[in-house]
Amino acid sequence: MASKVQVPGKGEAEPRSGFVFLPLIAGWLVPGAGHALQKRWGRAALLFLSITSMFSLGLMMQGKLYMPNTGDVLDMLGFAGDFGAGLLYVAGRALDLGHGAVQVATADYGTKFIVVSGLLNVISAVDAHNIRVGRKP
Amino acid sequence: MIFTPSHFTAVLLFALFASIVFAITQRSNTRAMVRYGLFCFAMFVVSVIAASWLMYFIRH
Numbered sequence: 001m002a003s004k005v006q007v008p009g010k011g012e013a014e015p016r017s018g019f020v021f022l023p024l025i026a027g028w029l030v031p032g033a034g035h036a037l038q039k040r041w042g043r044a045a046l047l048f049l050s051i052t053s054m055f056s057l058g059l060m061m062q063g064k065l066y067m068p069n070t071g072d073v074l075d076m077l078g079f080a081g082d083f084g085a086g087l088l089y090v091a092g093r094a095l096d097l098g099h100g101a102v103q104v105a106t107a108d109y110g111t112k113f114i115v116v117s118g119l120l121n122v123i124s125a126v127d128a129h130n131i132r133v134g135r136k137p
Numbered sequence: 138m139i140f141t142p143s144h145f146t147a148v149l150l151f152a153l154f155a156s157i158v159f160a161i162t163q164r165s166n167t168r169a170m171v172r173y174g175l176f177c178f179a180m181f182v183v184s185v186i187a188a189s190w191l192m193y194f195i196r197h
Binding site for chain 1: 138139140141142144147150151153154155157158161162165
Protein backbone atom coordinates (compact mmCIF):
# COMPACT_ATOMS: atom_id res chain seq x y z
CA MET A 1 0.00 0.00 0.00
CA ALA A 2 1.44 3.32 -0.99
CA SER A 3 1.70 5.93 1.73
CA LYS A 4 1.11 9.64 1.09
CA VAL A 5 4.04 11.32 2.75
CA GLN A 6 4.76 14.91 1.70
CA VAL A 7 8.45 15.47 1.12
CA PRO A 8 9.58 19.07 0.67
CA GLY A 9 10.76 19.72 -2.87
CA LYS A 10 14.11 21.10 -3.88
CA GLY A 11 14.54 24.64 -2.59
CA GLU A 12 11.37 24.41 -0.52
CA ALA A 13 11.72 25.30 3.14
CA GLU A 14 11.19 22.36 5.47
CA PRO A 15 8.61 23.07 8.19
CA ARG A 16 10.10 23.09 11.68
CA SER A 17 8.61 21.26 14.64
CA GLY A 18 7.05 22.90 17.70
CA PHE A 19 4.01 25.07 18.22
CA VAL A 20 3.43 26.44 14.72
CA PHE A 21 0.83 29.00 15.80
CA LEU A 22 3.17 30.88 18.14
CA PRO A 23 4.25 33.46 15.49
CA LEU A 24 0.59 33.96 14.53
CA ILE A 25 -0.48 34.65 18.11
CA ALA A 26 2.61 36.72 18.98
CA GLY A 27 2.26 38.70 15.74
CA TRP A 28 -1.37 39.44 16.52
CA LEU A 29 -0.66 40.52 20.11
CA VAL A 30 2.37 42.69 19.26
CA PRO A 31 2.84 43.96 15.68
CA GLY A 32 5.96 42.42 14.13
CA ALA A 33 6.59 39.97 17.00
CA GLY A 34 5.80 36.97 14.77
CA HIS A 35 8.58 37.99 12.38
CA ALA A 36 10.93 38.82 15.26
CA LEU A 37 10.48 35.29 16.65
CA GLN A 38 11.85 34.01 13.35
CA LYS A 39 14.76 36.43 13.44
CA ARG A 40 13.46 38.59 10.57
CA TRP A 41 14.50 41.68 12.46
CA GLY A 42 14.21 44.24 9.66
CA ARG A 43 10.72 43.16 8.63
CA ALA A 44 9.66 42.97 12.28
CA ALA A 45 10.88 46.51 12.99
CA LEU A 46 9.19 47.95 9.91
CA LEU A 47 5.90 46.19 10.67
CA PHE A 48 5.99 47.32 14.30
CA LEU A 49 6.77 50.90 13.31
CA SER A 50 4.11 51.07 10.58
CA ILE A 51 1.23 49.45 12.47
CA THR A 52 1.94 51.13 15.81
CA SER A 53 2.35 54.54 14.15
CA MET A 54 -0.89 54.12 12.25
CA PHE A 55 -2.78 53.12 15.39
CA SER A 56 -1.24 55.94 17.46
CA LEU A 57 -1.89 58.57 14.78
CA GLY A 58 -5.49 57.37 14.62
CA LEU A 59 -5.89 57.96 18.34
CA MET A 60 -4.10 61.34 18.10
CA MET A 61 -6.59 62.34 15.37
CA GLN A 62 -9.29 61.66 17.99
CA GLY A 63 -10.45 58.51 16.24
CA LYS A 64 -12.92 56.15 17.87
CA LEU A 65 -12.19 52.74 19.40
CA TYR A 66 -15.21 50.53 18.76
CA MET A 67 -16.84 48.57 21.59
CA PRO A 68 -17.87 44.92 21.14
CA ASN A 69 -21.37 45.06 22.58
CA THR A 70 -23.23 48.05 21.17
CA GLY A 71 -25.76 45.95 19.23
CA ASP A 72 -25.02 47.78 15.98
CA VAL A 73 -23.69 45.51 13.20
CA LEU A 74 -21.38 48.20 11.80
CA ASP A 75 -19.95 48.82 15.27
CA MET A 76 -19.28 45.09 15.65
CA LEU A 77 -17.44 45.05 12.30
CA GLY A 78 -15.45 48.08 13.43
CA PHE A 79 -14.62 46.25 16.65
CA ALA A 80 -13.42 43.21 14.66
CA GLY A 81 -11.05 45.50 12.75
CA ASP A 82 -9.87 47.33 15.88
CA PHE A 83 -9.32 44.08 17.79
CA GLY A 84 -6.90 42.94 15.08
CA ALA A 85 -4.41 45.36 16.62
CA GLY A 86 -4.11 43.01 19.62
CA LEU A 87 -2.55 44.53 22.72
CA LEU A 88 -2.63 48.02 21.18
CA TYR A 89 -6.44 47.85 21.34
CA VAL A 90 -6.34 46.56 24.91
CA ALA A 91 -3.92 49.36 25.90
CA GLY A 92 -6.09 51.97 24.20
CA ARG A 93 -9.17 50.79 26.07
CA ALA A 94 -7.24 50.52 29.35
CA LEU A 95 -6.03 54.12 28.98
CA ASP A 96 -9.59 55.20 28.20
CA LEU A 97 -8.70 56.53 24.75
CA GLY A 98 -10.75 56.69 21.56
CA HIS A 99 -14.14 57.92 22.67
CA GLY A 100 -14.85 59.56 19.31
CA ALA A 101 -17.11 62.31 20.66
CA VAL A 102 -15.41 65.03 18.61
CA GLN A 103 -17.15 65.75 15.32
CA VAL A 104 -14.32 66.81 13.02
CA ALA A 105 -13.22 65.32 9.68
CA THR A 106 -9.83 64.19 11.00
CA ALA A 107 -11.54 62.24 13.80
CA ASP A 108 -13.30 60.18 11.15
CA TYR A 109 -9.97 59.63 9.39
CA GLY A 110 -8.51 58.62 12.75
CA THR A 111 -11.21 55.98 13.20
CA LYS A 112 -10.30 54.53 9.79
CA PHE A 113 -6.59 54.61 10.63
CA ILE A 114 -7.27 52.54 13.76
CA VAL A 115 -9.43 49.96 11.96
CA VAL A 116 -6.99 49.60 9.06
CA SER A 117 -3.99 49.26 11.41
CA GLY A 118 -5.81 46.32 13.05
CA LEU A 119 -6.50 44.70 9.69
CA LEU A 120 -2.90 45.21 8.55
CA ASN A 121 -1.74 43.59 11.78
CA VAL A 122 -3.85 40.52 11.02
CA ILE A 123 -2.24 40.32 7.55
CA SER A 124 1.25 40.55 9.06
CA ALA A 125 0.45 37.88 11.70
CA VAL A 126 -0.78 35.50 8.97
CA ASP A 127 2.40 36.25 7.00
CA ALA A 128 4.49 35.30 10.06
CA HIS A 129 2.53 32.03 10.28
CA ASN A 130 3.17 31.33 6.58
CA ILE A 131 6.90 31.80 7.12
CA ARG A 132 6.77 29.50 10.14
CA VAL A 133 5.09 26.63 8.29
CA GLY A 134 7.39 27.04 5.28
CA ARG A 135 4.71 28.32 2.91
CA LYS A 136 6.73 31.50 2.33
CA PRO A 137 10.55 31.74 2.17
CA MET B 138 -1.75 65.22 22.15
CA ILE B 139 -3.99 66.05 19.20
CA PHE B 140 -2.90 65.68 15.58
CA THR B 141 -4.95 67.40 12.87
CA PRO B 142 -3.36 66.77 9.47
CA SER B 143 -4.67 68.11 6.19
CA HIS B 144 -6.62 65.70 4.01
CA PHE B 145 -3.65 65.16 1.73
CA THR B 146 -1.22 64.58 4.61
CA ALA B 147 -3.61 61.97 6.00
CA VAL B 148 -3.66 60.26 2.59
CA LEU B 149 0.14 60.26 2.36
CA LEU B 150 0.51 58.78 5.86
CA PHE B 151 -2.12 56.12 5.17
CA ALA B 152 -0.47 55.21 1.85
CA LEU B 153 2.99 55.05 3.42
CA PHE B 154 2.09 52.69 6.27
CA ALA B 155 -0.24 50.47 4.21
CA SER B 156 2.35 50.18 1.41
CA ILE B 157 5.08 49.09 3.83
CA VAL B 158 2.89 46.30 5.26
CA PHE B 159 1.67 45.20 1.81
CA ALA B 160 5.24 45.07 0.49
CA ILE B 161 6.56 42.97 3.39
CA THR B 162 3.64 40.54 3.43
CA GLN B 163 3.04 40.10 -0.30
CA ARG B 164 6.61 39.70 -1.59
CA SER B 165 9.46 37.40 -0.60
CA ASN B 166 12.76 39.12 -1.38
CA THR B 167 13.96 42.58 -0.50
CA ARG B 168 14.19 43.93 -4.05
CA ALA B 169 10.65 42.82 -4.90
CA MET B 170 9.41 44.29 -1.60
CA VAL B 171 10.86 47.72 -2.39
CA ARG B 172 9.43 47.69 -5.91
CA TYR B 173 5.98 46.54 -4.77
CA GLY B 174 5.95 49.03 -1.88
CA LEU B 175 6.72 51.92 -4.22
CA PHE B 176 4.09 50.66 -6.66
CA CYS B 177 1.41 50.46 -3.92
CA PHE B 178 2.30 53.91 -2.61
CA ALA B 179 2.11 55.44 -6.09
CA MET B 180 -1.21 53.69 -6.79
CA PHE B 181 -2.72 54.96 -3.52
CA VAL B 182 -1.69 58.56 -4.17
CA VAL B 183 -2.55 58.58 -7.89
CA SER B 184 -5.96 57.02 -7.18
CA VAL B 185 -6.75 59.64 -4.55
CA ILE B 186 -5.74 62.52 -6.83
CA ALA B 187 -7.79 61.05 -9.71
CA ALA B 188 -10.83 60.56 -7.45
CA SER B 189 -10.47 64.12 -6.13
CA TRP B 190 -10.50 65.61 -9.64
CA LEU B 191 -13.46 63.41 -10.54
CA MET B 192 -15.41 64.72 -7.55
CA TYR B 193 -14.39 68.28 -8.43
CA PHE B 194 -15.82 67.94 -11.96
CA ILE B 195 -19.00 66.28 -10.70
CA ARG B 196 -19.48 69.19 -8.27
CA HIS B 197 -18.83 71.89 -10.92
